[in-house]
Amino acid sequence: MELKNTTAIVPVVQNESIPVPAQVWDKLGDAYSTVEISEAAKGTAPGVALVDYRGMLYTTVAICHGGYSGSYTVECWQLVPRSCFVGECFYKDPSRNSYQNLIVQHKGKKFVMSKKVIFERELPTVNPIQLAEAQVYDSSNRGSGWRAMMFQGLEPIWKYCNGHPVAIYDASDNRSAVLFWKIGKQLHEYHLGKAVHDVYLADTNVQIAQKSTTRDSDWMFPAAAQVAQQGDLFAF
Incomplete structure (x- = not known):
């Protein structure tokens, strides 16, 4: 156990859940560090990847992929610079389950989860x-995966969301x-869920009940305070 210096106070905040657009969600997954943490030696500070969200x-x-349910989540831990954290903190200890x-x-550079x-x-x-x-991509994938297993020989109906x-x-x-949807050159599939009804879809561009409440301006922030070097630090 190590006691922190008292140069700053970080308030204790309860765990929270934040909705984010799919393209932001994907970037959060790029900071997956569970393997590095689990394989780190006792008494060391595991090396982790970082991602920046809203500073x-x-x-x-x-990372939880919800499949056809459409429910996808990532569990992240907010990192505070070691020099700014007040309270008890710990190096890798297999006896701790948190x-x-x-x-x-x-x-x-050291941080505290x-x-x-x-x-x-x-x-x-x-x-x-x-x-x-989208139709070309969909057609090219009908011979394998969930399309072939559950909808072999079926043609889809096309709508807009x-x-x-x-x-x-x-x-x-x-x-x-x-x-x-697509970001860069990579085309992605987003399952809306088996229970989706046509009321959420239309033949033309419409605003629907499932639209994200997260505005572009809510996540287009510069990289976090200069506490980490650029490289595998993602800012969006």
Whole structure:
């Protein structure tokens, strides 16, 4: 156990859950560090990857892919610079069953895992892709995966959700609606959930009940305070 210096006070805040657009959710996953933490030697500060969200630093310890349910979450821990944290903190100790107050490091700079935050994936807020591009991608993937297993030989019905193309596969005992979005050159699938109804979809661009409440301005922040070097630090 190590006692901290008292140069700053960090208030204790309860765990929280934050909705974020899909493209932000994906970036949070890039900071996954559970393996590095678990394999670190006793008495050391595990090396972790960092991600910046709204001016705060986080490392990710769990990623939950909800499959066709559409429920996707990541468990992150907010990092406070070691020199700014007040209270007890600990180096790696296998006897402890919590990340709370664990000392970690990134490129030689030490941080404390101070608070757990769950980020929930919502609809992407990027510009929609063209329907034709989504149809080509969907068609090329019908021979394998969930399409071949549950909807073999079926043609989807196409709709829009916030301008994004949505393919609806409807069998007698199963139904799935998947939204297509793209960031950079990578096209992604976003399952809206088996229970989605046409009331949430339309043949033209509309605002729907599932639209993310997170505005672009809420996550377009510069990198966090200069406590970590650039490299595998993601800012968005």
